[in-house]
Amino acid sequence: ELKVEQNPLFLSMQEGKNYTIYCNYSTTSDRLYWYRQDPGKSLESLFVLLSNGAVKQEGRLMASLDTKARLSTLHITAAVHDLSATYFCAAQRAEANSKLTFGKGITLSVRP
Amino acid sequence: EAQVTQNPRYLITVTGKKLTVTCSQNMNHEYMSWYRQDPGLGLRQIYYSMNVEVTDKGDVPEGYKVSRKEKRNFPLILESPSPNQTSLYFCATGGAQYGYTFGSGTRLTVV
Numbered sequence: 001e002l003k004v005e006q007n008p009l010f011l012s013m014q015e016g017k018n019y020t021i022y023c024n025y026s027t028t029s030d031r032l033y034w035y036r037q038d039p040g041k042s043l044e045s046l047f048v049l050l051s052n053g054a055v056k057q058e059g060r061l062m063a064s065l066d067t068k069a070r071l072s073t074l075h076i077t078a079a080v081h082d083l084s085a086t087y088f089c090a091a092q093r094a095e096a097n098s099k100l101t102f103g104k105g106i107t108l109s110v111r112p
Numbered sequence: 113e114a115q116v117t118q119n120p121r122y123l124i125t126v127t128g129k130k131l132t133v134t135c136s137q138n139m140n141h142e143y144m145s146w147y148r149q150d151p152g153l154g155l156r157q158i159y160y161s162m163n164v165e166v167t168d169k170g171d172v173p174e175g176y177k178v179s180r181k182e183k184r185n186f187p188l189i190l191e192s193p194s195p196n197q198t199s200l201y202f203c204a205t206g207g208a209q210y211g212y213t214f215g216s217g218t219r220l221t222v223v
Contacts, residue, residue: 031208042217043155088154099157
């Protein structure tokens, strides 16, 4: 059974500093997705990582995937308050449209 | 604009009263699915559909039904809701290449 772990569950960040959060998964998965969720809102797709070594960047966020280590990282550059939200990763096996298995999410709070 | 539309956004109901949460997508995707989100448990898949008339159980299907008579619609049916089905529900559609788009959510309370 595929399991996805995100640690810690909550992270307090200081504005302007860099941080990295991690997503580990338990069995072979070829695809990894990152989502952002604001309180009371839906999930917003951030990154789709489909192969080993994939790296995607959008603004202050950069995500990468290492399928051999079963690890994805989300790097935050110079954190700003607007990045405060809960971030979920979801892993998916290679079969077409197999289910997304989500981690429990990491709530990021950026303080001045 | 590409959209996944869920209705209603909020619903309070009583135990045992049948209800349907609708989901409609205009993205022409074959794949659609339902998830529930609960504090401390994250998102868990309820049912999914690979195409019209093709549906299958996810991780937590008990107490739910779905149907897929048309490509764009994938309603979630609770025949006899119980308090443990109080949750935030999301419909999703998409595919591996471009990712999955989630609806705005339905917050269901069963009293």
